[in-house]
Amino acid sequence: MAREKGSFSFSGNFEVGKKGTLDARAYCPTYADLLLFTSADFIYNGHLVTVWDTDPEKRGVYRCINESVLGNASSWEKIGTADAASFETKASKGIANGYAALDGTGKVPASQLPAxxxxxxxxxxGSTNLYFQTARVLSSVISGFSAVAGTISNADTITAAFNKVGGFINNIAATIRGTVLTGFTSANSAITATDTVLSATGKAQGQISALQQNIPTAAEVQAEAPANDSKFVTPSKMGAWWIALKANGISGASMGVNRMVLQNHTSPVQGDFWNDGSGLVLRQNNTNSRVLQSSANPTLAGTGTRIVEVDAAGVPMATTQILPEDQYVTDNDIVSQCVSASYTSANEYNPVIVPLSGKTFYGGCYCLSGEYMYWAKTTNSVIRIKISL
Structure with missing residues (x-):
């Protein structure tokens, strides 16, 4: 093995003139040398040995954990990890079955986070970014709402879409009124619940147009026994019927129809009955015959409302004037004429009034207005009396 053994000289300060440790057991140039230790080297549990191998993965400080079997790799524990295989290499960063990489801000990218x-x-x-909840959505304020015209699109925000909805609602009446009835067709049939607005409008127009066919002709109106009882009569047709009835009477009947004309009648026909200003006149046998005249009946002479008394034969005997229950008059048509009348010496302060609406201020009656009382000396002949100072 490449470990040196023997005796060495030391200087006074214990410096050794060799590169290496004093204890030859404290260093091995290869990992294989580490496994050559024997009991003769007096290695003990906890003994540290530095290994400098050509394989960087085997370099490091090893601690003896089983002094009985020094030649087994399991008897040596590399300081810093119990198993070198458990360490990840740089090549495993950011890949499957590797470890997560950090971005420039020191955070794990979202692409490497699990679902x-x-x-x-x-x-x-948190306090700012709150969870989505139905109650929160329903109670959210539509800030910036302002109704505008426009069609909602998928690019609109919620506020923009509601702005357009508000604008549509505000103008819905004008929109409906301005909608053209494209495809309108008139059809005379009953409107049903399944009809659209367009088809229902067409049916309504068809029914209105059909009503004109229910107007009878003049001949149908004037017929003695009309065959049709479902048509309706217009004012003009009714007027034509009335004129024909007055002119011809009712054919086949035993009685005619007379009419009373309040004004002087210039072109009377048989059966006309009117007042010519002097009395009542009847048109009969193509001749106008006077029926009644005031001058011919002295008992009817007099002013005001009167009751006529007759004998057992119905002949007028006398008349009695009817006075109002209350001679105090409040009718505005009479009072206004009394107030506006001119009371001068020319009319001896006793003007004659003409009340509106054909009314009469009978003699003996009076009315009040302001500081004056107005008294009818005779019918419509007024005297003004000051009643306050």
Whole structure:
């Protein structure tokens, strides 16, 4: 073996003129020399030997752990590891069955981390990046919300999408009103629950158009026994029927139809009955005959509302004027005319008023307005009396 044995000279300070240890057992130039020790070398458990082998994996400091069998490799333990095979080499960094590499920040890259196992229940929650929870999402405030027009796309954020939804809702009425009924077709049929808005609108238009077919002709309206009882009559058709009825009466009936005309009638027809201002007139036998005239009935003469008394034969005997239950008048049409009338010496401070709506301020009645009382001396003839100083 390459270990030197023998006697050596020492200087006064115990320096040896050779490169090596004083104890020849403390150094072996090869790992094979380590296994050549015998009991004659007096190696004990715990004895340290430095080995400098040509194989870097075998270099190191070895400690004896079994002094009885020094020639066995298991009797020597390399300081720093019990088994050199358990150490990873640099070539094993970042590869399968090797060890993880560190990035420039001293951290293991995400690509070398295993997939998460279990659930977030196994991880403590921080104070900033909180877990995703349904309750948290529902209670989240839509910061920056502002309704805008536009179509939602897959590139929108939640806030941007809600902005567009809000804009659509705000303008939904205008959008619906402005939608063109493309494909509209009129169809006269019943609207059902399965119809779209377009088809239902078409059916409604079809039914409206069909209603015009339910208007009868003038001949159908004026027929004595109309065959159709499902059509409806328009105002113009009803007017034509009424004119025909007045002119011709009811054919086949024993009675005619008379009409009362309040104004003077310039073109009367048989059966007309009207007031010409002097009394009642009846058109009969193509001649106008006066039926009743005030001057011909003295018992009806007089002003105001009157009750006519007749004898057993129905002949008028006398009349009695009916006075209002309360002679105090509050009707605004009468009061306003009294107030606006001109009370001057020209009319002897007794003007004649013309109340609106054809009303009458009967003699003996009075009304009040402000500081004046207005008294009807005779019908519509007013005197103004100041009632306060």
């Amino acid at each position: 998460a196992t279990g659930s977030s229940d196994n991880i403590s929650e």
